[in-house]
Amino acid sequence: MSSEFIGRIREIRVLQKRIERISSSGRGAAFTIRGRRQVGKSRLVQELCDRAGLPYCFWAASKGAAPALAVEDFVAALAGSSLGENAPIPSVRTGSWPDAFAVLASLLPDTPSIVVMDELPWAAEQDRAFDGALQTAWDRMLSNKPVLLLLLGSDLHMMERLTAYDRPFYGRADTLRLLPMNPAETAAATGLDGADAVDAHLLSGGLPGILRVWPSGMTALDFLRQECDDPASPLFGVPQQTLAAEFPAPDQTRRVLEGIGSGNRTRQNIAVASGSVEGGLPSGALSPILRRLATEKKAVVEAVPLSVRPGKPAVYRIADPNLQLYLAALRGAFELVERGHADQAFRLVQRRWDAWRGRAVEPLVRESLQIAGATGDLPWDGVETVGGWWNRQFDPELDLVGADRAPVAGRVFFVGSVKWLNRPFDRHDRDALLRVAPQVPGYDPDTTGLVVASRSGLDRRIDSEGIDLVWTPEELLSAWGDRQLHGPS
Template sequence: MSGFGFIGRSVELAFLHRRLDQVTRQVHGTALAIRGRRQVGKSRLVQEFCDEAAVPYLFFSAIKGAAPVDSVSRFCRELAESSLPEDPGLVSLLESGNWFEAFKILASVLPATPSIVVLDELPWLAEQDPTFDGSLQMAWDRLLSRRPVVLLLLGSDLHMMERLTSYDRPFYGRADPMILGPLNPAETARATGLSGADAIDAQLASGGLPGILRGWPHGMPALDFIRQESAQPVSPLFAVPEATLMAEFPSPDIAHRVLEAIGSGDRTQANIAATAGGPGGALVSGTLSPILHKLTHDKRVVAMNEPLSTRPGKPALYHVADSNLRLYLAALRQTQEESRRGRPEVGFRGVERRWSAWRGRAVEPLIRDSLAMAADGLPWPETTAVGGWWNRSFKPEVDLVGADRGPVARQVFFTGSVKWLDGEFDGHALRAMFEASAQVPGVVPGRTGTVVVSRSGMAAGVGPVDVHWGPEDIVGVWPV
């Protein structure tokens, strides 16, 4: 096994330690609302912080669907058993379900020295008790913020966590937001012992989720890992995306059908409407548009891309934001079903057939993010937006467009191509790239830059291009 410990998160840990230092110096509290999707490692990050900080702390995790009486009672019991109170006997074991009273007890046992209080899966507490937000706000203002405590509020429901600190909610202005994303490609490379193209494959298959990477054998390529896990239908490779679907879409409603359509490869609103429709025909725009808005802006499970150029363009394209969930919907779920029927090899062959084409499309958002990350080191440091461009007929599609803003730019700095299939980027691919790029509004032939990103390098004598990246360049721009 990989011996996966705590990998990466150096930036996030440093941020948390700075907050603790601030509390130590100023002797008053600070609150952070940490949000990120399930299995992204929020609880693990915060536990690592608590261990490193070596100060008294309480780590309380909510249980979905629990009654307020049960939650408050368990909170008090865990408070008494934590390292916060000097005398556990001072903690009253409430049976009232009153969160303000529970927070009063918490305040009464907080030490005079710095401490940490963690409330994990906060949205579940707010679901159970509509007065929870108000009780937390009142307790923070009157009691907790006056003590040297770091209050960490964690949640996987991104929309609910955003609402916690929105202007119309009681806790507005009291907690700073912190967004925790998946491990980046460099962190995944370190966790798996892979490099270059193999590390990127691992990033795409796992989505950078620690819950999956923790069981990844050191140095094992992605397809070999998938083959190994195919014999275990309860493997995190399958269980993590399956749990995400069950949590986000507990009933088979229209939103679930729309996500399934996007996961199957349909990218435009028209194609999604046709696939997600029923016997009566395609979904009408009045039904589909708010669902797409919910999936992209509230749940954040879907990403939307618009053509990037100096003119507005259509149509928008949609894809499943998390590459592990994307692979699950496209192929891994069928593999899981075959495994449950005792036919893991049949299931794996389905992934193997789709892998090359799926990977070629799934890697594009990662490459664009990597180029945007590295903009200061490119010939065009003013680049702030990296996307793609296409017209209504998708003839052509340009993989890479770098500009000063998006989706409607003032200036296009570069265009380019991604070749992630086997085989070098050759002269034919270069000519096709130049012909396609010439159609992008804002491109000036001879002045707009060119970028090629290829998995297998460039053929001898092909060029010139301004920037050529391989897999090592993509991994190398990310911090560990």
């Protein structure tokens, strides 16, 4: 991956807009940035500081640090920053956060500046008074100066709670959730295009922590082969860090997550996979865990069938493709890597790669079609959501349904199939799609289109009549590709 900062143009512009706001108003603005580990929060903010050319302080909390030590470290960061240059640092009398924020206020200039507090949940979890001290300091001192206060954290639920209505800092900060790099940004970072770029995005999850070590132009499987020689590779380390930080205990939540990661999608199968020798996990215990994983941790995605009728059952998947692959195959490969069996580790993942990729790419295809629908780049006007459809027996199961709304559609615009294989979409695939498409509630043979998403396009020997859209890797990337990849220098 090039050392040049790639992507994040929307996010940089959002933050630059806040700098313009504090410059014109003379008052401060607070902004929380949350996102998973290795998604690039710190790198994004450092890039902003470098581009802005303003005095700034960048402080990161340490997990488990006592409050007094955290305060001491914060004041030391202030002293060593461009805010503290040529300025006497007042003493901290009590080693408390109110004193630390008083020191910060004394150093803030009357011109714009930036203060970054990274890994904020680690500071808050060690001191229950932290949130209140921050709110008081912001209201009484900090917000009166043109400072951009950036609060970063990897625990999504904790960061959401920081600005919740029942917390002291409620209503005082705007919020940005930083997602992984999109497929077009991954393509730019890896120097790949087409199907190879999509493979790279699936393997890396779009996480800069992995992409930063990706040699330009190297395909996904070649990169995997290379990394199997390195037990310290971020390909293994990044998902391990995510699990250790967010799911440290081998409890029921961790077992449910692993059960989903191993390929179980329905409640029944997840309950069996995450149960004990006494039997599957009871529904009363499983439901709150799934809800927490989906709504609080946002580690799992829940989906229901999309059509003009309410549908069941719900299915679940791991939100992050890299973590999904780790739970499905990379974890077993890592155990071999640690024992020095790099070739065996690579072959283990390689054997599962095609089947895993075929399932993992489906959400990416749906999202790209949904983006294209929102921008008017599909043959149908009004496509606002794209999902899948299945009956209770999962026979049949349609990969693509484009509609006007979810979870119950008013109109189905298209249905389709995803065949992300090393061969073209052939006659057998087409006939299967034509046979099952009419079973989707809301399908109209006169108005509902057929979409094929294929890694290798259409087989030249089949008649494409009746197929309204062929969605290839190039089309998938182009859904994001109109966005400018490189920001202003």
